[in-house]
Amino acid sequence: MAHRTKHCPCGRGLAYSECCEPAHLGQPPATAEALMRSRYSAFAMDDDAYVLASWHPKTRPDHIDPDSRLRWVGLEILESTGGGLFDTEGVVEFRAHYKDHGKPGDMVERSRFVRHDGQWTYWGPILTNGSLANI
DSSP states (O other): OGGGTSBOTTSSSSBGGGTTHHHHTTOOOSSHHHHHHHHHHHHHTTOHHHHHHTBOTTTOOSOOOOOTTEEEEEEEEEEEEEOSTTOSEEEEEEEEEEEETTEEEEEEEEEEEEEETTEEEEEEEBOTTSOBTTO
């Protein structure tokens, strides 16, 4: 299969089949950071179903409206706290690089992740004043 040697969009330097593909196929990520990376890869690959499925049901929107002009081109994890094998919450701060009509840009977000039914889920962004969104 051709995708086995393709590098994963999340930037870890692994083949997609060894990195985010197992999550996209239903294997829950073991850490909040791994979920963050798999969500970024899903955005980059236009896998809206995975993005929604990995969102906590209390904060999940009904749908997402992808922008066909936007292409995700790189991910940097800036900080990751908690979110390990024995944690119930975690925070991942990241910078996602994109191109919009060929013009480069980036977005930075501190995201909260929580376990739901034993699996990591994306809760939402932590607002700039330190408060948590959607609580």
